[in-house]
Amino acid sequence: MSDISFFSRVGNLFKGFMSLWIQDVEKEHPEIAYQNRIDAMVSKYAKLKDVTAAVLRRREDIDSCLNKQGEELKRVAADLEAAVATGQDDLAVVLIQKKEALEASIASLSVEFEQSRRDAEEAKSSLNSMKAEIAKLKDERDSMLAKLQSAQARIQIQDQLEGLSVEADVRALDNVREHINNTAARAKLGAELADSDLDNKLAQLRVSSGAISARATLEKLKEAQAAKAAGSKTL
Template sequence: MASINFFDRLGNLWRGFVSLWIADVEKKHPEIAYENAINSLIGKYTKLKSATAAIIRRRDEIDHRVEAERQSLAAVNRDLEAALATNQDDLALVLLQKKSAVEAELSGLAAEAEQSKVDADDAKNALLSVKSEIDKLKGERDRMLAKMQSAQARIQIQSQLDGLSVEADVQALDKVRDHIKNTISEANLGKELRDSDLDVRLDKLRQQSGSITARAQLDELKRQRAAQAAAGKQM
């Protein structure tokens, strides 16, 4: 007994591992899961279609039997009328018994025919329901797989974008910026050093002194000319 329980548990464990493995495969390949589900429904549809065909055939056979019994009853009624019209009582008695048997058979067949119609309608509705489910599942498969492909494409693009590194280019540009700033600073420093040089300052001072002397000489010349002009007018 213990050995049987052990092997049962081992079998359950193995089936569990297989089920998990299949579930993982279906997650990675959902089209397989959809195809399996659709094929399962198609198999169910095929079997149900055969069963429905058998039910419809039985319904048609019962309808034919009902029609045959109705024709038989009509013939018995005609024969009974003829027997009564010709006073053939013995034949009329036989026909009455036959009429009762046909009516009983017809009554039973009518009930069977009604039930067979209900069964046929139910089977056809079930068949149409399964077919509708197959169509819905196919539509869902197409939509979901399209969405998954779109999501995978987006993930791939995002991964590629994440993998693109511009850090080296940015660092190179930063170095260029630093170089430009250093060059400008060097140029400014040269000007500052030149302005602070003593010789340069002395030259500037001389230039300023020369300008002051020239201005004084110009003012003196203007004063002398003005004085001469005033003296000429007095004479």
């Protein structure tokens, strides 16, 4: 029992995986899913058509039999009247029995014919309904596939427009901008470091000292010239 239960569970699991796989395939290829459903309905329609044809044939056979027995009943009734009129009692008794049998058979066939007529109407109605369902499913298939193709085309256009977006080009220059800014910052840093360097400060100090010394010498020369000029005036 346990083995049977195990294999049954494995079988159910396999069926479940297959069902999920088929659903995924149908999602990726909806045209296949629709066509499979249409083919299945067409197959059922063909079988129902055969059944309907058989029902119609039975109705026609019963109707034909009723017509024949009705004609036979008319002849027996005429023969019975003739037998009674001519005093042929033995023949009249046989004809009466035959007439009663025909009437019973006709009554039974009439019931069967009515049932076969209803069966035929139901079968034709089912056949027409299934035919309409097939046509409806085909229309739905065409409409849904057209809708899917339209949506896919719109997605492709959107993807292409996104690929042509200016933002993408602007973002592509971000790295270039960052590199340029970093380079400028490094250059500025080098200049600041150069200004704060001790040797550079000393050189600047020496330049300043030289300028002060030269100015002092200039002042002395001016004073000497002024003194010389003043001595010349005194003489």
